[in-house]
Amino acid sequence: MSDDVQAGDLGISFRQSRKELYFMVASWVVFAGWTISYVGLKGGAKEGEALRLVWGMPEWVVYGILIPWIFGLGLTVWFALRFMKDTDLDPAAYEVTKGEEGK
Amino acid sequence: MTALISFFVYLALVFVLAGIANHAGKNKSFLNEYFLGSRNIGVWAFALTYAATAASGGSFMGFPSLIYTHGWSLAWWICGYMVVPLVALGLLAKRINQVSRIAGAITIPELLRRRFESNAVGNLATVMVVFFMFFFLMAQFKAGAQIMATLLEGVPVYQSAAFGLEALVDGLPWIGEAEGDYLLCLIVFAVSVIVYTTYGGFRAVVWTDVMQGLVMAVGVVIMLVLALTQVGGLGNATKQLSEMTPPEFLNVEVTRGSEGPPVEKQIPRGTWLESEGGDIIRLKSATIIESGAEKSESVKAIRLTTPFEIEKVKEQGSVLEGYRYNVVGEVETYAYGANTPGVYTSTPGPSRDSPSGFITVLIAFSFFAFWNFSGAGQPSYMVRQMAFKDTLTLRRSMVMVAFYFALIYFPLVIIFTCARVLLPGMEIYPDRVMPEMASILTINAGMPWLAGLLVAAPFAAVMSSVDSFLLLVSSGVVRDIYQESINPNANEKQIKRLTYGVTMVVGMLGVVAVMHPPQFLQHLIVFASAGLGACFLMPMVFALYWKRATASGIVAGMLAGGLTVLALYLAGYLQTGKFGEYLLLGLHPFIWSVVVSTILIWLISLKGTPPGERLQERYFGHS
Numbered sequence: 249m250s251d252d253v254q255a256g257d258l259g260i261s262f263r264q265s266r267k268e269l270y271f272m273v274a275s276w277v278v279f280a281g282w283t284i285s286y287v288g289l290k291g292g293a294k295e296g297e298a299l300r301l302v303w304g305m306p307e308w309v310v311y312g313i314l315i316p317w318i319f320g321l322g323l324t325v326w327f328a329l330r331f332m333k334d335t336d337l338d339p340a341a342y343e344v345t346k347g348e349e350g351k
Numbered sequence: 352m353t354a355l356i357s358f359f360v361y362l363a364l365v366f367v368l369a370g371i372a373n374h375a376g377k378n379k380s381f382l383n384e385y386f387l388g389s390r391n392i393g394v395w396a397f398a399l400t401y402a403a404t405a406a407s408g409g410s411f412m413g414f415p416s417l418i419y420t421h422g423w424s425l426a427w428w429i430c431g432y433m434v435v436p437l438v439a440l441g442l443l444a445k446r447i448n449q450v451s452r453i454a455g456a457i458t459i460p461e462l463l464r465r466r467f468e469s470n471a472v473g474n475l476a477t478v479m480v481v482f483f484m485f486f487f488l489m490a491q492f493k494a495g496a497q498i499m500a501t502l503l504e505g506v507p508v509y510q511s512a513a514f515g516l517e518a519l520v521d522g523l524p525w526i527g528e529a530e531g532d533y534l535l536c537l538i539v540f541a542v543s544v545i546v547y548t549t550y551g552g553f554r555a556v557v558w559t560d561v562m563q564g565l566v567m568a569v570g571v572v573i574m575l576v577l578a579l580t581q582v583g584g585l586g587n588a589t590k591q592l593s594e595m596t597p598p599e600f601l602n603v604e605v606t607r608g609s610e611g612p613p614v615e616k617q618i619p620r621g622t623w624l625e626s627e628g629g630d631i632i633r634l635k636s637a638t639i640i641e642s643g644a645e646k647s648e649s650v651k652a653i654r655l656t657t658p659f660e661i662e663k664v665k666e667q668g669s670v671l672e673g674y675r676y677n678v679v680g681e682v683e684t685y686a687y688g689a690n691t692p693g694v695y696t697s698t699p700g701p702s703r704d705s706p707s708g709f710i711t712v713l714i715a716f717s718f719f720a721f722w723n724f725s726g727a728g729q730p731s732y733m734v735r736q737m738a739f740k741d742t743l744t745l746r747r748s749m750v751m752v753a754f755y756f757a758l759i760y761f762p763l764v765i766i767f768t769c770a771r772v773l774l775p776g777m778e779i780y781p782d783r784v785m786p787e788m789a790s791i792l793t794i795n796a797g798m799p800w801l802a803g804l805l806v807a808a809p810f811a812a813v814m815s816s817v818d819s820f821l822l823l824v825s826s827g828v829v830r831d832i833y834q835e836s837i838n839p840n841a842n843e844k845q846i847k848r849l850t851y852g853v854t855m856v857v858g859m860l861g862v863v864a865v866m867h868p869p870q871f872l873q874h875l876i877v878f879a880s881a882g883l884g885a886c887f888l889m890p891m892v893f894a895l896y897w898k899r900a901t902a903s904g905i906v907a908g909m910l911a912g913g914l915t916v917l918a919l920y921l922a923g924y925l926q927t928g929k930f931g932e933y934l935l936l937g938l939h940p941f942i943w944s945v946v947v948s949t950i951l952i953w954l955i956s957l958k959g960t961p962p963g964e965r966l967q968e969r970y971f972g973h974s
Contacts (some may be wrong), residue, residue, distance in 0.1 A: 257972060257973070258970075258971065258972025258973075259972030259973040260972070260973070261449065262446075262971050262972055263443050264895075265446045265449075265895075266896055268441055268445070269441070269442060269896065271441075272437055272438055272441035272442060273438075273442075275434060275437060275438070276434055276437075276438050278724060279433060279434050279719075280431075280716065280719045280720070283427070283430050283433075283715075283719065284712060284715055284716050284719060287427050287698060287715065288698075288712040288715070291424070291427065291697060291698035292698055292699070293693040293694070293696070293698055295396065295696035299589070299590070299593045299696055300591060301586055301875060302584070304584060304585030304586035304587075304588070304589055305423070305585065305589060305765075306423055306589065306696050306697065308697075308698070309423055309426050313426050313430045313433075313761075315426065315763065316430075317430065317433040317757060317761060320433035320434045320437070320753075321433070321753050321754065321757055323434075324434070324435065324436050324437040324749060324750065325750050325753065327437055327441065328437075328746040328747070328749035328750050328753075328892070329750065330446075332441070332743075332745075332746050332749075334741070334742040334743055334746070335445060335449065335742050336448050337445075337448055337452055337741060337742065338452065339452050339453045349417070
C-alpha cells in the first residue's frame with residue numbers, strides 16, 4: 249500500500265470518497281454533453297451531402313465518439329493513478345466492531 | 352471439426368480451473384470463500400472478472416445483431432462505455448468494499464440489511480435480486496445454446512442426437528415446441544456451467560472469468576484483423592454500407608420451376624431464391640413442397656433491396672436453382688430508412704418499427720446514463736467490488752478495465768459493420784451473426800480451426816455471466832433467506848450442502864424456463880439490467896454516502912425503482928403487443944426509475960426519524 253494510505257479516521261476516508269464521487273459525476277456530465285450534442289448535431293445525413301470519411305469511419309463517429317473515448321481513457325488513467333487516494337479498508341483501522349463475517 | 356476440437360479444449364480448461372479453485376478454497380471459512388473468494392482478489396483477477404461479467408451474451412450476441420441491423424448508429428448507442436470504468440467503479444467500489452467489511456457482509460442484501468439494521472430492507476433486496484436476476488439467467492442460457500448450435504451445425508452425430516431429442520419431446524407441454532438442436536445445446540451448455548460453478552464457487556468463477564476475459568479480447572482482435580482484411584479496409588466497408596438500403600419483409604410460397612420433378616423437396620432455413628424478375632429473397636424458416644404439390648405453405652422471408660448485394664448473392668452461386676417463389680399478402684418495409692441510401696452510416700439509423708429511426712438524441716442520452724449508472728447498480732458487479740483486497744488493486748483495475756472495454760466495444764462496432772458487407776441477408780436470424788461471422792472469416796482465411804477460438808469468445812462471455820448470476824441468486828437464497836430468517840444456527844456442513852443444492856436447483860430452473868426459448872434476447876438483458884439498476888443503484892448510493900438515509904426511505908426507493916421499470920415495460924407491451932419498453936417522453940424506463948427512486952428515498956428519509964448516532968458513526972466516522 250502506498251505512503252498516502254488513509255487510516256485511523258473513517259470520516260476523512262468517507263469525505264475523500266465523496267470528493268471522488270463528485271469528480272466522477274462531473275466527468276460523466278462533460279462526456280455525455282460532448283457525445284450527445286456533437287453526434288446529435290452532426291450525425292444525421294443531410295440530403296445531397298456526400299459521406300465524409302475520417303480513418304475509414306463516418307466523420308461524426310471520429311469526432312463525436314472515438315476522440316472523446318480516447319480522452320475518457322486518459323482521464324480514467326489519471327483519476328485512478330493520481331486523483332484517487334488509497335484507503336485502509338480494514339475495519340480494525342477505524343476501531344469499529346467488525347460484523348459476524350462468514351458466520 | 353477442428354473448430355470443435357479447439358472449442359472443447361477451451362471447455363476442458365474451464366473445468367480444470369474450477370477444480371484448482373475448489374482445492375484452493377479448502378480450509379477457509381466456507382461462505383466467505385464460496386461467495387466472496389475470502390476478499391483477497393488481486394488486480395488481474397478483479398479487473399478481468401469485472402470486465403468479463405459486464406461483457407455478457409448481450410455484448411457478443413445481441414449487440415452484434417443490433418450493429419448488423421442498424422449500422423454505425425450503434426457507436427452512439429454504446430459510447431457510454433467510454434467512461435464506464437471511471438463511473439461504475441468510481442461511484443461505489445471503494446465505499447462498498449469498506450462498508451461491507453465494517454458490516455461483515457458477504458452479499459448485497461446482507462450489506463443493506465446490516466447498514467440499516469433492518470430485515471425489511473434485506474428481505475426486499477433478496478427478492479429483487481432473485482426476481483430480476485432470473486431474467487438474466489434465461490437470456491444467457493439462450494445465448495449459450497445458440498452459440499453452441501451454430502458451432503455444431505453440420506456435425507453428423509450432433510444432428511442425429513438433436514433429431515432424436517426433438518422426436519422425444521415432441522408433444523410435451525412447454526418444451527415440445529423447441530427445436531431439437533437448441534434443446535440439446537441448452538442442456539449441454541447449462542450442465543457444464545452449473546457443474547463448475549457449483550463445484551468451485553466464487554474463486555472458480557473469478558479464475559474462469561480471467562481466462563474467459565482474455566479469450567474475449569484475443570477473439571475480438573483476431574476478428575477485427577480478419578474482417579478488415581476481407582472487406583478491403585474500413586473505408587471500403589463504410590462506403591459500401593453507405594449505398595445499402597434495408598431489406599423488405601414478406602411471406603412467400605416456394606414453387607417448383609419448370610424443371611423440378613414432383614417429388615418431396617425439403618428447403619432449409621436460410622435458402623436464397625430468385626424471382627422471375629430477378630429479385631432475391633432469403634427464407635426465414637425451413638419449408639417443404641410435398642410430393643405431387645406445386646408449392647409450399649406460406650413462409651416468412653426477407654427481400655434484398657440493394658443492387659450490389661443482389662448481384663453478389665447471384666455471383667456466389669448461393670441461389671437455389673430450379674425453384675421460384677410467389678409473394679403472399681403485403682410486403683412490409685422499414686418504418687424509417689426504407690429505400691434510403693446512407694441510412695446505415697448516419698443517425699438515427701434504420702428501424703423496422705419506429706418512424707423516428709433507431710436512436711434519437713433522448714435515447715442516446717438514456718443509454719449513456721444506462722450503461723454507466725445501471726452498470727454501477729448491478730448486484731453482480733457490486734459483489735465483485737466487495738471482494739478486492741485493497742484500494743491499490745481497485746485503482747490499477749480501473750485502468751485495466753478502461754483499456755479492456757475500449758478494446759472490446761469499439762472494435763465490435765467496426766467488425767459488425769463489416770459483417771453487413773460480408774454476410775448479406777442475416778436479418779433472418781440476426782442473433783446468430785456473431786458465430787456466422789466467426790465461421791465465414793476463418794473459412795475465408797483458410798483457418799477453420801480458428802473458428803473454435805472465436806466462437807469461444809462469446810461463449811466465454813455468456814459463461815462468465817451465467818456463473819456470476821448463479822452464485823448471486825444462490826447466495827441470496829442461502830445467506831439472506833435460509834441463514835438470516837430460517838436457521839441462523841446452521842453449521843458449516845449444512846450450509847455447504849444447501850449451497851451446492853441451491854446453485855444446482857436455480858440453474859436447472861433457469862434451463863426449464865428457457866426450454867421454450869424467449870424471443871428477444873437483447874430486450875430481456877436490457878430489462879433485467881434496468882430492473883436491477885432501478886432497485887439497487889440509488890438505494891446503494893444513499894446507503895454509502897448519506898448518513899441521514901433511513902430504512903423506510905430505502906425500502907420505498909427500491910420498490911418504486913423496480914415497479915417503475917415493470918410498469919413502463921408493461922405499458923410498452925400494451926402499446927406494441929411485444930416485449931419491450933415504453934419510452935415516456937422519449938426516455939428509457941431506467942432514467943425514470945432513478946428519478947422516482949431518488950425523490951422517494953430523499954423525502955421519506957427526511958420525514959422519518961434520523962438513524963441513531965451509533966449507526967452513523969459506525970459507517971461514516973466523525974464526519
